[in-house]
Amino acid sequence: MSQAPAGNADRSAHDPTIIRGGARPGTPLLSVRDLHVEFAGRGRVVRAVRGLSYDIGPGETIGLVGESGSGKSVSALSLLGLLPKHVGKVTAGSAVFQGQDLLHLPEDKLRRIRGARIAMIFQDPLSSLNPVLTIGRQITEAIETHRGVSIREARKRAVALLDLVGIPAAASRINDYPHQFSGGMRQRAMIAMALSCEPSLLVADEPTTALDVTIQAQILELLRRLRTELGMAVLLITHDLGVVAGFADRLAVMYAGRLVELGPAETILADPAHPYTIGLLRSLPRLDRPRQAALTPIEGSPPDLASSLDGCPFAPRCAWRVDRGWTDAPPLVLAGGERLADAALVGHEVACHNQPTREEALAGLPLTPGFLPAPPPDSLVIEEEVV
Ligand SMILES: Nc1ncnc2c1ncn2[C@@H]1O[C@H](COP(=O)(O)OP(=O)(O)OP(=O)(O)O)[C@@H](O)[C@H]1O
Ligand SMILES: [Mg+2]
DSSP: OOOOOTTTTTGGGSOTTSSOTTOOSSOOSEEEEEEEEEEEETTEEEEEEEEEEEEEOTTOEEEEEOSTTSSHHHHHHHHTTOSOTTTEEEEEEEEEETTEEGGGSOHHHHHHHBTTTEEEEOSOHHHHSOTTSOHHHHHHHHHHHHHOOOHHHHHHHHHHHHHHTTOTTHHHHTTOOGGGSOHHHHHHHHHHHHHTTOOSEEEEESTTTTSOHHHHHHHHHHHHHHHHHHTOEEEEEESOHHHHTTTOSEEEEEETTEEEEEEEHHHHHHSOOSHHHHHHHHTSOOTTSOTTSOOOOOOSOOOOTTSOOOSOTTGGGOTTOOGGGGTOOOOOEEOOGGGHHHHHHHTOEEOOSSOOOHHHHHHTSOOSTTOOOOOOOHHHHHHHHHO
């Protein structure tokens, strides 16, 4: 029988009214609450986002991280009304941006916000750029649509933007077609297009994944400079914790459609409190660890999002799991125990029935003598055998 390490159990029981969903002082620019997104098709319903809540403050950068398939892109697309029609839909929640709930806006109103006040850049710029229009035309189109300026004025602005994002000889390259640009240049052109209307929020979904490491660093540097110059908030989506380190103010760690940990980036990277985050960090090469220290991938795979997932979604892969993890989903609350005082100060939240201690986080495994992860309840074992 499993047991919780002494003093470790039930840390989610402290006051859930303090700082929920990563709320920070002041009015957030975007406030996402209890977002649910589903996909229907081939006789099954995939619940891709299952109660996601977070805030982004004006000018703040949030890094939304998590394994492939955890719902990062889908959650962002749903905010902008860009889910695949008739297949994906928002089934619950709200996303208040500058006083308006994006999830309940008519399409024409949302279109006016999209591209003007909220801009998005995607992982693959080639599929997002129109191959038969010049780069310049694509940027000026965005400017003309949202700003109502003359063609001449829009063109001048497009050249200035391409210059700003570091395209050499922008005045002549503006007449090039996307295929005449390199991958890094196309990503810069996408950024120029996204910035053309000076958005208050930039959603960047894996903006550097397709690029080699040097270009990746240059693009991140560019985004860092631009967000300061323009005072823009950024939602940076990535499965690469190396990318968010030193770039994001706060991290939101997503697993199976919900957040498992939220807090200042420095805190989460130095003092992760959720077994999943601990696993993610241990699977990364780090400069502060001996070179020969083995990288440990997280065992197992993410759950089937078409299943009901009543308990903690990470339970089947978790070395710290307790019985309750099989049946009850832990809420996102302030990190407890030895972390509580700091967590209350900085807003460090975690969704875990049995938070690893700091010592355990460093070791990467539970240290209480005799502790064994809780075996699945009988019903689950039988179900698996039958299938
Ligand atoms: N068009 C679709 N039809 C059905 N299910 C979908 C569709 N798009 C996404 N999903 C489901 O939603 C889940 C979340 O997908 P999403 O693209 O948000 O993952 P992600 O976290 O962005 O992953 P990655 O790091 O690979 O980009 C997927 O596991 C998939 O099951
Ligand atoms: Mg994605």
